[in-house]
Amino acid sequence: MKHKSIIFGSLLILLSAFFACKQQDEMYSQYVVEGGRVYPHRAENAIAAPGVGCVDISWPNTTRTVTAACIYWNSGRDTSVCVDIAAQTDTVRRSIELPEGLYSFIIKTFDKDGNTSVPVEIIGRSLGDNYLSGMLDRMTTGYKTRGGAHLVIEWGAADISNGAVYCNVVYTATDNSEKTVRAPAGESSTTIEDHKPGTAFRYNTVYRPDPQYSVEIPTAYREITGVYLLLDNKGAEKVIDYSSQIDWWDACFARNMYNGIYIGDRWYAEAPYPHWVTIDMGAEESISRLGLAPARYDNHNVADTRVASRVEWLVSTDNQNWTSLGTFDYDRSSNNLNARLYDVTTTTARYVKLYMAEYGSSPQVDIITLGEVDVYTKMGE
Numbered sequence: 001m002k003h004k005s006i007i008f009g010s011l012l013i014l015l016s017a018f019f020a021c022k023q024q025d026e027m028y029s030q031y032v033v034e035g036g037r038v039y040p041h042r043a044e045n046a047i048a049a050p051g052v053g054c055v056d057i058s059w060p061n062t063t064r065t066v067t068a069a070c071i072y073w074n075s076g077r078d079t080s081v082c083v084d085i086a087a088q089t090d091t092v093r094r095s096i097e098l099p100e101g102l103y104s105f106i107i108k109t110f111d112k113d114g115n116t117s118v119p120v121e122i123i124g125r126s127l128g129d130n131y132l133s134g135m136l137d138r139m140t141t142g143y144k145t146r147g148g149a150h151l152v153i154e155w156g157a158a159d160i161s162n163g164a165v166y167c168n169v170v171y172t173a174t175d176n177s178e179k180t181v182r183a184p185a186g187e188s189s190t191t192i193e194d195h196k197p198g199t200a201f202r203y204n205t206v207y208r209p210d211p212q213y214s215v216e217i218p219t220a221y222r223e224i225t226g227v228y229l230l231l232d233n234k235g236a237e238k239v240i241d242y243s244s245q246i247d248w249w250d251a252c253f254a255r256n257m258y259n260g261i262y263i264g265d266r267w268y269a270e271a272p273y274p275h276w277v278t279i280d281m282g283a284e285e286s287i288s289r290l291g292l293a294p295a296r297y298d299n300h301n302v303a304d305t306r307v308a309s310r311v312e313w314l315v316s317t318d319n320q321n322w323t324s325l326g327t328f329d330y331d332r333s334s335n336n337l338n339a340r341l342y343d344v345t346t347t348t349a350r351y352v353k354l355y356m357a358e359y360g361s362s363p364q365v366d367i368i369t370l371g372e373v374d375v376y377t378k379m380g381e
Contacts, residue, residue, distance in 0.1 A: 040109045040115055041065065042107075042120050043109055043117070046120055046122050047059070048125075049124070049210070050126065050213065050215055053098070053128060054095045054096055054126055055096050055098055055105070057095075057105060058091055059091070060091055065111050066111060066117075068083065068085055069085060070107070070110070071083075073106070075104075098126040101125070102123065102124075103123070103124050103125070105123070125209070127217070131209065134162055135162070136159055136205070138155055138156060138158045138167055140203075143379065145197075146232050146233050147231065147233060151191070151379075153190045154188065155187070155190070160186075163211075164206070165185050167203050167206065168204050169190060169202075169203045170202050170203065171192060171195050171196075172201070174194045176196065183203070200225035201224055203222060204219045204220060206218045206219075226378070226379070228376040229378070230375075231281065231375040233281060234258050238279050238280055239278070241277070242267075242277045243269055246269070250265070254267045254269070257354075257371075257372060262296065265371075266370060271365075271366045274355065278319070278352070278353045279352045279353075284317060284349060285348070285350070286346060287315060287349055288344065288377055289375075291339035291373065292342070294307065294336070301337070303334050303336055305332045305333070305334050307332055307369065308330060308356035309330055310356070312324060312327040312328075312356070313325040313342060313354065313355075315347055317349055318350075323349075339374055352373070352375060
């Protein structure tokens with residue numbers, strides 16, 4: 001008897017569920033489209049790439065049944081753009097001009113019967129003055145050459161966090177053609193082997209606002225002219241003559257005056273004056289500036305002051321006949337750690353001589369100490 005009660009109760013529950021579902025079907029039958037509702041293919045894989053004063057929206061058109069699409073923003077209240085889509089269209093594209101800012105877009109596609117797809121939402125950014133004002137040119141910090149067509153551009157840090165990706169360097173080649181090389185943001189220097197000597201170059205900095213997209217925005221070109229290139233042909237063997245040296249250890253030898261080491265070695269010369277050192281650059285070079293760096297020590301952040309107060313620069317093409325480029329003051333300040341720079345009339349020469357006639361002021365010292373000679377040529381005017 002107990003089993004009959006259980007079966008009867010279960011039957012009542014099933015009958016109740018059946019009639020409840022039947023009532024719901026009757027209630028919603030007026031909203032059911034016969035044969036099912038048609039949803040056109042939605043704008044899958046849509047992207048909103050950033051642009052200057054605009055957002056560039058696109059998506060692949062993988063079906064031929066979609067004939068149009070509408071793009072809404074501002075929550076769809078009062079803004080929209082609609083586009084017709086031809087059957088042969090592979091990619092739907094639309095650039096929307098908008099003030100600088102971040103926007104949410106809703107895309108709906110339509111077929112020829114007016115059926116609407118499931119909406120797709122994407123986020124896009126329009127760039128304006130605020131972003132553009134932060135696009136700083138990557139700065140150059142120096143220039144070097146080994147002579148001839150060799151040019152090295154040394155770079156400061158790139159603004160990678162703001163989207164800087166590379167610089168375009170446009171220069172005149174030795175065959176008089178105009179060439180462009182790309183300097184990646186992660187590299188500290190760029191070497192060009194066919195730069196026409198003496199000619200200027202220009203460069204810009206290219207930014208990629210969003211790493212997801214390939215959209216790139218360049219700064220205006222900056223022309224580099226009238227700058228000095230450090231002659232980077234150094235070696236101890238370049239020092240071919242000197243007045244004297246103290247043979248304490250290698251760090252004191254005259255050959256240290258043209259070896260590219262600015263801290264840790266030097267030239268010690270004994271009294272009496274005059275003192276000189278002669279450098280053979282190996283070939284005739286155009287000379288427009290000379291530099292003289294003080295002696296420094298690894299553990300002392302000071303410059304050695306035991307230097308003549310006046311120096312003379314002389315040049316020669318044959319190491320016999322010398323031309324003076326002038327006599328100049330030397331700053332003996334101990335807190336000036338930089339090379340003293342001397343601009344001279346541009347001259348072509350192979351040999352350079354640094355000459356010091358006397359110490360120049362009291363108290364006199366028995367020795368002289370100096371760090372490094374630099375030779376520069378000028379690029380452009």
